[in-house]
Amino acid sequence: MHPLNSPSARPRLAFVTGGSGFVGGRLIGQLLDHGWTVRALARSAPSEARVRALGAAPVKGDLNDEQALREAMAGCEVVFHVAAHFKLWGKKALFDRANIDGTRNVVNAAAATASVRRVVAVSAAAVVMGDPEPMVDVDETLPLQRRAFAPYSSSKGEAERVLLGANQVRPDFETIALRPPFIWGDGMPTLDEMVETVHAGRWQWVDGGRQAMSSCHVDNLCEALILAADHGRGGEAYFVADAENTTLKGFISALLATRGVSVSDKAVPFGLAWTMAGLMGAAWRLLRLEGQPPITRQMLRLIGKPFTIATGKATTDLGFVPRTTMSMGLAAMRRASQPATSP
Template sequence: MAVAFVTGGSGFVGGALIRRLVADGWQVRALARSERSARAVTVAGAEPAAGDLDQVDALATGAGSADVVFHCAAFVKQWGRREEYLRGNVTGTRNVIEACRRAGVPRMVHVGTEAAMLAGEPLIDINEDTPLRPDSKSLYCSTKAMAELAVREANGGGLRTVVVRPRLVWGPGDATILPALVEAVREGRFRWIGGGRHLTSTTYIDNAVHGLVLAATARDPGPSYFVTDGPPVVFRDFIGELVGTQGVTIPDRGLPPAVARFVAVAAEGAWRVLRLPGEPPITRTAVWLSALECTVDISRATNELGYRPPVTREQGMAALSSPP
C-alpha cells in the first residue's frame, strides 16, 4: 500500500486530495496544527500528525515511511504582513523539503500556481517555460514564486520534486473564492473590472487533484506541470455561472481598470502606513487575478502525464448546484 503525507490537508485542495488518495487505496497521514485541523483530516480519511510548518522534526516524523509528500499548505490570503507570506510560503516550503530529506522520502509534489508568474501583466497561453516572478509587487505572487524556486532547486540527491500548477481552483468545498464573491454581490460591492470579458483558464477541484496524483505516480515526471479544465472561457461568463449556482445574479456594474489599480495601490499604502485593521477593500493581487487575462497551455501535462480533465465545467457546475 502506497503511503502519503499531506500538508494543508484541512484546506480545500488538501482535503479533496486526501479523499481521492484514500479512495484509491493509499494510506494517508496529514499535518494537523490544531484540534480543528485534526478533526478535518480525520473526517477526510487521514491519520492526523501533530505539528506545523515551523517544526521540521514534526514534519519529518509525519513524512516517515511516506512514498510521496504532497505540500498543499500555503498562506493564500490577498493581504497580510510580509513575514506571514515568507513564513507560510517560503520558509514552510523549505522546511517540508528538509523534512523529506531527513525522512528519506523519494518524491515531493508541490501545489504551485500561475500567480507565481504574475507581476501585473496578462498571462497569455503561458506554459512551464514562462519565467517565475519572485520580484512581483504582490507578496502572494512573489513568495509563491520563491517557494517554487526552492522546490526546483531541491530536485536531486534522492528526492524527486514536482510542481503542479492549477489555475483558479473551484468546486464543492471552496471556502474562499465562491463565498467571497457571493458576499460581495449581496453587499453591493462587486464590480466587473474592465468589463470582465477577458479569457481565463480554470481548474475544477477534482481535476486539480487528478493532476497531483498523476505527478505523484508518474515514472519519470518533469519539474512542473500546469493543469486546467481545458480550453479557456470568458471570465465574466464563468464567474456569473459560478455565482449563479448559489442563486445569486451579478449586476452589470463596472469599474475601469486604471481606477481599480489606483484604488488598490492607494488602499494598500493607507493600510500599511496607518496600520488599519482588517483588509483593504481591494488589493492589487485581487485586481490582477480578476482583471487580467490568464490562459494556460496544458500540453506538457497531457503529453508527459497523460492528463485529461476527468470532470467537465458543466459537470462541476452541476455538482455545485446540487444540495450537499
C-alpha cells in the first residue's frame, strides 16, 4: 500500500498554483483522494469559487507577490507549481513574466518557508525543441533549447533552469520538473479551439498529419506529480507520457470525434506552412493586429514534426506507470460530451 493511502497516515498539506485550471483542478482532486489537505492559489473570485468547489482551501494572491506566496505556503510540505502562460502567440515579455518570473517567485517563497521540503513543477516536453526536425524517443540527456519563434517553450525552458538551479539552496529543500508533451483529457480547453477551427473551415493537416507524437493524459500527469513529491530525485527533470504513441492525425481526429466532429484530409506541406506562418507573424506584429494568426511557428514546432519521448527515467525513479490508456481517456471524453439526461 502506498504510504499516502495508509489509514494511519497523517494528512499532508500541499500548496498548488494554477488550481483553477485544467491540470491544477485535476491535481487537487487526486491529492485529496490520496489523503492530502490542499491549499490553492486563486487570483480572482471565480478562481476562489472553483478551487473551493474542488475541495481545496483558496488563498487569494498571484505569482507576482512573493510575500503572499510565503504566507500561503506556511505549514505546507510540498508545493506543486502548475500555473503557466500557455499560448501559441504573444509577446515574449508576457511569457517571461508569467513563466520565468512566476516560477522564480514560487521557488524563492518556497525556499524561504521552512516547512516546504520540495517544489514539483510542470515544465514541458517542448523545452528540448530547437529548429524543426524529427525527434524520436528523446530523453533527458538533450539540452534545453531557446528559439525566438517559440516564446512559450523558451520561457518554460528558462523557468526549468530557475527551478532546478534552486535545488538544495537549503540542505532539506529539493526541486523537480516534469516534462509532459501534449496534455489532454475531458475538460481540455484546447479542444474547444480545435472544434472552432474545424467549423470555420480553417483546419489543414501539416504534412498530412502522419508525424508520430507522444501525449500525456491529465490523470497520468497528476499521478506522476504526486509520485515525484516522494520519489523524485532533487534537481532532476523527468519526461512523462502515455504508454502509447500515436500520429497527429489519428490522435486529433479521435479527440474531435468525441465531440462528433470529423475533419477532412486537406493538407499543407510543412515548408509552405512554415513560410506562411512567418509571413503572418510579421504582418501581425507590423500591423498590430488583434488576436493571433491562424498559424504560428510556435504551433508548427510543437506539432509539425515527429516528436516522441522516452519515459524510462520516470519509470525507474518515480515508479511511474501511465494507468489511463488512450481508449479509457477517449471514452471518458465521449461520456462528458453527452447531454445530461433527466432522471
